[in-house]
Amino acid sequence: MISKRILIYILIISVLLPIAVVLHLNSGQIALSFSDYFPKDVSNLSTNELLAREFRIPRLIITIIAGSGLAISGMLMQTLFRNPLAGPYVLGINSGASLMVALSLMTGFHLFETEFGLIGAGLIGALLSGLLMMALAFRLKSQISLLLVGLMFGSFTSAIVSLLESLAAAEKLKAYTMWSMGSLQQVEFNQLPVIGVVFLLGLVLTFVLIKPLNLLVIGEKPAEVLGLNVMQTRFLLMAITALFAGLITAFCGPIAFVGLAIPNLTRILFRTQNHAWLIVGNLMIGAIFLLLCDSFIQLMEGRIALPINVLTSLIGAPFVVFLLMRKIR
């Protein structure tokens, strides 16, 4: 049963998404025409066609994937922990990914030297920190302590990263610093299929878990009595979150607050706990939000170089304060 409210919001975001896509494609410094995106001869591209293929399209697609993926992983964490303040960033999953990426970029781990090594590092870091937080989460009953532990874990990993930074050679330090500011421009056209496949895999798994997610809303024990395999579900949710967060963190650097703010916004707008609709909402609203942020960054280019992580934090942090006020009220 779909409420009129959800229907209206889905209609609105369905209109907003293509607008955000067009805006994003047209916010670059050089104006491209529609035909530049569909070259007739791929082996002989004009400058504009090359610009579209190598810069605009990859940037568009990774922005959509990052926005959607972070929103979905935030939603999964919030449902798993039954806490609106959970998210890949607060729970230290991004920190874990950052730590592993820092290790691979600034130390001599040859294992991580290829491009896939970087994704691998991000994924492993995300999964490990996810498992660690999960182990702690079910020992710590209070939600506040969990969030505090997540923040402490973030501080701890960033201290290790700082240590690595102080020891690293100049060029390696630069590579890491660039990565850590977050950027949606690092992805190349030929990397898109891999990113797309990993993202779709996570998405398919998420849709398969609609019923378990809906059950988890009422708590783990009641869900178990209704036939849910809680341990298996916990593990799958952590794995999907690590997949999304690891993939996105590896390619785009840390992007804060999207995973925390968007799922809350979606629930507030849709007023439902039916994950079939929440998934659709998070996918689209996450994409729209990050497309708008990145469009703004592109429009400001030349005047100010704004890293994406800075912008999402500037918008996200006050929103989270608003959420806290709403809860405490």
Place this chain on the structure above:
Amino acid sequence: MIQFSQTEIGYKQTLLKIDSLDLQEGKVYALVGRNGVGKSTLLQSMAKLLSLISGDIRYEDISLKNLSRNQMARLIAFVESKFDGVEYLSVQDYLMLGRSPYTSLTGKLSDTDKTFVNEISEELQITHLLEKSTTEISDGERQICSVARALIQETPIILMDEPTAFLDFINRQKLLELLIKIAVEKQKCIVLSTHDIDLCLENQLMFIIASRRRVVKENCTKKTELINYFSR
């Protein structure tokens, strides 16, 4: 209907030992005992949320050990002492979760499932709450909704952990009358843990008394008989 034989329950150490106990359908049992004696542990063991230390619990000659998680979900419903409600979770969506053991991977309810949800809602007179959020209704209404969800789960056995604890005097009596009616009309076996001894005596419930690591079934009619068990 449910038989215990030489059943020992507890976490690491044995909290309660039940040599033999037989519970029948069509009855409401009041599980009583002092704080910490193991009432919740007993209920959780019956729902297989905890594994037994030794012995067996059987449902009509089938050992619960041999049942899958989903088979258990079709056999036993569990009502927690308090459901706080979840923001944006409507009563209707909450009730529909009760059909989970019968739905496929997608969790989509069939027309028969939906009709059943509606029938139970009408029977418990909560149709006016369906559209509301589970956080907007009163404690009493929420407790009735929890009972409704357990009924929608369509199990022969319903376990309830202190269902009256957070209810006012009138709502306690109402809930108990409702449970007795359900047990008789639908031939269910309902076990509820409680400290509301007076209420149970007034309603002539059968007692399951947990005391001194033992559990006995007793048809007490006077408070003094019960108190004897605890001070013995």
